[in-house]
Amino acid sequence: MRVLELFSGIGGWRYALGLLGTVAAAYDISPAANAAYQLNHGSAPLAREIARVRPEVFKALGADTWLLSPPCQPFCRMGNREGLADPRCRAFLHLMDVLLEAPPERLVLENVQGFLGSPAHDLLSARLRQLGLSQLTLQLCPTSFGIPNLRPRVFILASHRPLAAQAAPGIAPVALERFLDPVEDPALYLDPAVLARHGPGLDLATPESRRSACFIGGYGQRLVGSGSFLKTPRGIRRFSPAEIARLMGLPEAFRFPPDMGLEQRYRLLGNSLSLPVARWALLRLLEKTG
Numbered sequence: 001m002r003v004l005e006l007f008s009g010i011g012g013w014r015y016a017l018g019l020l021g022t023v024a025a026a027y028d029i030s031p032a033a034n035a036a037y038q039l040n041h042g043s044a045p046l047a048r049e050i051a052r053v054r055p056e057v058f059k060a061l062g063a064d065t066w067l068l069s070p071p072c073q074p075f076c077r078m079g080n081r082e083g084l085a086d087p088r089c090r091a092f093l094h095l096m097d098v099l100l101e102a103p104p105e106r107l108v109l110e111n112v113q114g115f116l117g118s119p120a121h122d123l124l125s126a127r128l129r130q131l132g133l134s135q136l137t138l139q140l141c142p143t144s145f146g147i148p149n150l151r152p153r154v155f156i157l158a159s160h161r162p163l164a165a166q167a168a169p170g171i172a173p174v175a176l177e178r179f180l181d182p183v184e185d186p187a188l189y190l191d192p193a194v195l196a197r198h199g200p201g202l203d204l205a206t207p208e209s210r211r212s213a214c215f216i217g218g219y220g221q222r223l224v225g226s227g228s229f230l231k232t233p234r235g236i237r238r239f240s241p242a243e244i245a246r247l248m249g250l251p252e253a254f255r256f257p258p259d260m261g262l263e264q265r266y267r268l269l270g271n272s273l274s275l276p277v278a279r280w281a282l283l284r285l286l287e288k289t290g
């Protein structure tokens with residue numbers, strides 16, 4: 001596969017792709033995401049507003065596969081749910097036009113579950129039908145892949161080849177302790193005053209738990225509804241970025257630029273993908289049917 005990685009973030013799709021293909025070009029407008037991407041993948045994404053990239057520019061890259069994770073806020077439970085009217089959908093709308101002018105042979109779009117049945121989903125499906133591509137919708141969560149972390153996501157697959165539905169592996173999650181840092185950072189512990197105010201609303205897990213809540217981009221700033229907190233004999237603390245990275249399946253060698261602040265690290269992780277899940281979805285594209 002020769003891939004166009006759109007809304008590339010820290011390069012979750014590139015990790016999931018591995019040796020299945022090469023990235024012809026990655027696009028992301030965030031300097032922080034692009035710095036992390038470059039540090040880990042050795043090449044910088046194109047820092048362009050996707051809505052402004054002309055179709056012939058995409059066409060010239062000669063990619064046969066699109067892997068894309070457009071911003072999910074317009075479809076999020078906690079977002080404004082404005083859908084296509086949200087300015088953050090401009091790039092997506094532009095890509096729906098590019099699709100007709102420079103169609104790939106296959107694509108995978110990842111998003112939150114709220115994307116399903118939205119006008120954006122309807123538009124994508126209509127375009128894919130127009131192009132004669134077969135479609136497959138997968139609803140997947142790392143908890144079916146042995147990982148103790150909720151991150152339900154929808155993957156829309158499209159290909160010139162027929163696509164066959166397949167159930168997720170259904171591996172029971174292991175305990176969280178496997179994903180924890182060998183030496184914990186005391187600075188991650190919450191202040192007693194903060195605990196007194198927000199404690200009852202927190203989603204708590206212990207090292208023995210076989211689940212944790214989905215970590216969102218705002219985990220570094222918000223407490224309630226942003227992810228789980230770990231209860232240990234010492235108190236209650238945030239999960240470290242390295243622990244969240246492990247839960248998402250990022251390689252141990254994954255690094256952030258040393259000068260990047262904690263909140264930014266959480267933001268980039270919260271925007272990214274569960275790699276084993278994304279990889280599994282990607283493999284469905286290549287599977288022989290019938």
Ligand SMILES: C[S@@+](CC[C@H](N)C(=O)[O-])C[C@H]1O[C@@H](n2cnc3c(N)ncnc32)[C@H](O)[C@@H]1O
Nearest residue numbers: 007008009010012028029030049050069091272
């Ligand atoms: C949901 S995240 C995708 C994260 C990515 N899959 C990863 O593994 O980290 C969406 C990304 O799209 C980027 N983005 C949002 N709007 C954009 C636009 N109009 N043009 C280019 N990039 C955009 C954001 O900076 C963010 O990194």
